[in-house]
Amino acid sequence: MNWNLGTLRRTGISGTLRTTRTLGTRNWSLRTLRRTGISGTLRTTRTTNPKQKPDEDHLVFGQNFTDHMFVMEYDEGKGWHDGRIIPYGNISIDPASCVLHYAQMMFEGMKAYKTADGHVQLFRPYMNAARLNRTNERMCMPPIDEELFVSAVKATVLADIDWVPSKPGTSLYIRPFILSDEVSFSVLPAKHYRFMIILCPSGPYYAGNMGKLSATRIYVEDEFIRAAQGGTGFAKVGGNYAGGMKASQKALKYNCKDVLWLDARDHKLVEEIGTSNAFFKIGDEVITAPLGGTILPGITRNTVLTLLKEWGIKVSERPLSIDDVCAASENGTLAEVFATGTAAVISPIGTLCYKDKDFLVNNNQVGPLAQRLYDTIYGTQTGKVADTHNWVVRIC
Numbered sequence: 001m002n003w004n005l006g007t008l009r010r011t012g013i014s015g016t017l018r019t020t021r022t023l024g025t026r027n028w029s030l031r032t033l034r035r036t037g038i039s040g041t042l043r044t045t046r047t048t049n050p051k052q053k054p055d056e057d058h059l060v061f062g063q064n065f066t067d068h069m070f071v072m073e074y075d076e077g078k079g080w081h082d083g084r085i086i087p088y089g090n091i092s093i094d095p096a097s098c099v100l101h102y103a104q105m106m107f108e109g110m111k112a113y114k115t116a117d118g119h120v121q122l123f124r125p126y127m128n129a130a131r132l133n134r135t136n137e138r139m140c141m142p143p144i145d146e147e148l149f150v151s152a153v154k155a156t157v158l159a160d161i162d163w164v165p166s167k168p169g170t171s172l173y174i175r176p177f178i179l180s181d182e183v184s185f186s187v188l189p190a191k192h193y194r195f196m197i198i199l200c201p202s203g204p205y206y207a208g209n210m211g212k213l214s215a216t217r218i219y220v221e222d223e224f225i226r227a228a229q230g231g232t233g234f235a236k237v238g239g240n241y242a243g244g245m246k247a248s249q250k251a252l253k254y255n256c257k258d259v260l261w262l263d264a265r266d267h268k269l270v271e272e273i274g275t276s277n278a279f280f281k282i283g284d285e286v287i288t289a290p291l292g293g294t295i296l297p298g299i300t301r302n303t304v305l306t307l308l309k310e311w312g313i314k315v316s317e318r319p320l321s322i323d324d325v326c327a328a329s330e331n332g333t334l335a336e337v338f339a340t341g342t343a344a345v346i347s348p349i350g351t352l353c354y355k356d357k358d359f360l361v362n363n364n365q366v367g368p369l370a371q372r373l374y375d376t377i378y379g380t381q382t383g384k385v386a387d388t389h390n391w392v393v394r395i396c
């Protein structure tokens with residue numbers, strides 16, 4: 001059976017009849033199916049109670065989740081099995097589960113975009129798959145076949161295809177995650193896991209600015225740290241974010257939108273900003289911190305590096321001290337600072353607040369490089385700019 005829009009409508013996505021259907025095997029390579037034991041079909045149980053979709057003009061990130069979610073189990077000795085799409089809802093978990101005590105978990109973040117001609121597409125999803133497996137390796141969790149990961153993402157989005165918003169700047173945020181739910185108090189890797197994918201429509205990051213980029217104010221944290229060498233900074237795990245909340249609270253007090261982290265040892269080298277990577281243009285050189293184990297290898301970061309090199313702009317992945325950044329602000333050579341990530345794509349920084357002093361960047365204006373990168377990347381994601389790198393993967 002082909003799983004297309006017509007089928008979705010027929011199967012009662014917006015009706016009330018409870019139906020159980022199977023997705024066609026087209027999305028699933030045979031190799032993947034054999035390995036995961038999904039035996040040729042992805043079971044789908046459609047909701048009997050479809051939700052009202054939120055108003056596209058007032059989407060709040062992480063508030064409205066779609067009608068369905070993907071779940072797959074892992075058991076030691078059996079591998080990943082029982083992939084299925086079921087109605088979105090609460091999950092049952094034993095209070096003694098490993099994840100609730102020792103935080104053995106991970107997550108990913110990506111988006112599906114609707115193009116002007118109605119296609120729905122992902123941006124570099126195999127990079128999310130590869131990053132997921134690097135995180136899993138660090139967290140002693142079982143890997144997931146990359147094809148299986150991308151197929152599961154596609155199938156989940158397809159199940160709720162009507163939820164992909166179409167207004168400019170909107171997208172469907174995709175949150176794959178894995179939790180360890182073996183009942184155990186021993187501090188050892190679990191033997192049972194759940195992999196899930198949930199979806200929520202999200203509005204434009206710069207909603208308050210009519211969709212136009214605007215420069216933000218960032219707090220430079222010189223007391224708390226996010227990640228140290230040998231830790232989990234390069235992995236996408238909840239603990240990294242929980243540990244950062246204390247600094248986020250400080251940032252709010254200084255009227256800053258996010259935190260620029262410094263290195264754990266000397267509190268001198270710039271690392272990354274909140275849930276983004278950071279780029280600094282000083283003179284004609286664009287600098288970003290090297291991937292040394294403490295920062296997350298962002299997919300947008302990789303995309304920006306690729307584009308800058310192609311455009312003939314001098315770009316370096318090298319250590320950069322906050323003192324050099326502040327000196328450049330004072331002597332007028334700090335041309336641009338911007339954050340890169342799935343949420344905002346490119347977020348220009350206009351002020352760095354460090355040790356109770358404000359350091360201005362480009363007179364608090366959006367720089368031309370940030371704007372060009374945003375237009376190119378967001379344009380590619382939404383089909384307005386030709387995808388010359390094969391970064392886009394179409395769902396339908």
Ligand SMILES: Cc1ncc(COP(=O)(O)O)c(C=O)c1O
Pocket residue numbers: 109272274275276277295296297298299300301340341342343
């Ligand atoms: C800590 C951190 N750094 C950087 C990024 C940017 O990564 P990406 O460009 O893949 O969204 C994210 C977002 O996932 C993040 O959480």
